[in-house]
């Protein structure tokens with residue numbers, strides 16, 4: 001909804017390179033236009049050109065928000081005179097974002113992205129149907145990458161139909177998922193970080209390699225890049241595009257607390273901290289669980305995966321003691337299997353693909369099967385609730 005033909009032209013110019021955005025433009029003053037939408041036909045985003053000096057225009061905006069659209073439509077206000085007081089009053093009216101005029105293509109895309117994120121957090125929409133797993137660890141070398149790789153492999157066959165799975169190695173400095181899978185580390189992540197606006201299904205498809213086991217991998221860059229080269233909104237966008245195109249997205253996180261980790265944590269259906277049965281690793285795991293839940297993120301679904309487990313008489317620390325120290329039970333226990341995992345790393349084939357009937361393979365399969373069941377149950381509850 002724009003007030004003048006000039007505003008229409010600048011809007012079309014700002015969206016010229018966004019072929020995926022379909023626009024329907026009406027010209028006129030907001031106060032004179034009775035906007036209404038048939039059931040289920042409301043737009044995802046409603047952009048309203050408002051005369052901030054006209055009380056009737058502001059009242060019309062308020063009416064739109066209250067009576068015409070629901071939480072599934074994002075409302076963006078645009079105006080040629082946006083003061084702080086005006087922004088405050090728009091916020092009170094529940095506007096999702098503001099776009100001062102004149103605006104550029106980048107500002108427009110940013111506003112659409114903000115609006116989209118707000119609608120999704122309002123409606124609880126995952127932004128795509130793919131489920132997101134994230135792997136991390138309290139100390140280095142616990143087996144996070146090994147388990148991320150094998151989880152991705154087991155997820156391919158976890159449902160009756162073959163699932164589309166993408167493993168994303170965000171350990172951008174020391175990531176070895178590609179190495180474990182005999183794949184060359186490519187520059188896809190660097191290109192995505194440099195030109196995030198270009199990222200879509202096609203670019204992601206071109207950036208991934210396919211591993212033995214039938215899943216795609218976005219490897220860490222061949223040359224390490226600073227952790228700060230990734231930004232929260234870029235990582236969020238990457239995960240959103242991935243989960244729109246895959247049934248499962250598995251992320252291997254770096255051994256560092258980055259700003260952009262937030263984008264993963266807020267989207268993850270499972271965050272698994274991999275640990276082993278030793279006093280220091282349990283201690284560090286407790287610390288990382290607290291950090292993951294910090295800053296109001298108590299809802300992040302964190303679980304602890306005990307790796308390389310070997311039952312031995314006389315261990316100074318046993319399972320129950322470790323769970324007590326952690327303050328939560330282990331969500332899964334994966335046995336130690338030195339021969340199989342070493343063969344896997346040396347051949348560049350996931351251990352699960354080499355021998356899924358091994359104790360290691362069965363444990364990974366059980367873990368994935370129980371998670372997939374949980375996801376299906378959560379989906380059924382959500383749809384019966386709505």
Ligand SMILES: Nc1ncnc2c1ncn2[C@@H]1O[C@H](COP(=O)(O)OP(=O)(O)OP(=O)(O)O)[C@@H](O)[C@H]1O
Nearest residue numbers: 137140141142143144145146308335336337338341
């Ligand atoms: N269940 C297992 N049985 C036997 N060996 C294992 C098992 N899991 C992992 N390993 C071995 O442990 C070593 C570390 O594994 P991995 O690289 O997966 O750990 P990480 O937590 O990702 O390490 P980093 O902190 O360096 O990223 C590797 O040599 C791997 O082969």
Ligand SMILES: [Mg+2]
Nearest residue numbers: 144145171176
């Ligand atoms: Mg690793």
